[in-house]
Amino acid sequence: MTVLITGGAGYIGSHMVLALRDAGEPIVVLDDLSTGFREAVPADVPLxxxxxxxxxxVMKTVAAHNVEAVVHFAARISAPESVRDPFGYYAANTAKTSALLEALTAAGVRRVIFSSTAAVYGLAPPTPTSETAPTDPASPYGASKLMSERILRDGAAAHDLAYVVLRYFNVAGADHRLRAGQRSPGASNLITLATRAALGLNEGLSIFGTDLPTPDGTGVRDYIHVSDLAEAHVAALRHLRAGGDSQTLNCGYGWGYSVREVVEAVRRVSERNFPVAEKPRRAGDPYVSVADASLIRETLGWRPKRADLDLIVGDALRWEEFWWTNEARRPRLARGRA
Structure with missing residues (x-):
């Protein structure tokens, strides 16, 4: 039986492909390559x-590959961008998820793992944030994911579907063996932008919001290594296969770092300095986003192996050095926006 990974040519999806492939699982990837990369999918994995x-x-793919479970990553993922393009986000994230789930249930697939986000909790959730915290998204991105969660829950009730929703906090890092990492020149996460600034790939770094109600005035985030996150999805798959009930679970470590602390970590690990420009806060960005991750540990038995900021930064830095060594791939110099 095969696992279908939507968005498997993207950043997080490609790490999930590696995690399942390393475990000997049959996989098939469905990706429109609008933001994903063909080379991110190993040659022996059908794309x-x-x-x-x-x-x-979707129905043809399920039938041809004997798909029994789906991990759904395909989505647009930038909260600030979603404020500028709400219709695009609701179309890509909510409407397409609904269409996918309808096709999967018609094809007889009964296990789904859904990629959601801590952005469903809003600008100032209780800290640390548990799964029972109020949901009040501050951006169309967060709202589009929350709507998708509701569609999945309602669909499961109507069609005997079991699911795990994983609400990611801030994902960073890269595969330690340099088989996968952030390939997009337009990536917007802080650690990627800061490591690129350290390597001279960006003309410095812009940070948005220095007057927030946090200890140093900058946003605080719970950073999770992308490979730990992939392993959380593998644990979710085991849970569903064992007959476990549907769950909504946070994916984070339970502590956070401010933007300034991340900048200093990148400078420390890279042993390089780079300019930082301070800009006004952006709409849709939460002030503090730190997970209460006790439920995922209790429910799935998931234990992260890479819960160290310098390790995350180091893996991201090594990937960026490796990936952009090829001059043909180097992005145009631009100021990183974190």
């Missing part, structure tokens, strides 16, 4: 290029 909302393609 279907197409839209997750294409009902006929």
């Amino acid at each position: 279907v290029v197409g839209d997750v909302a294409d009902r006929a393609l």
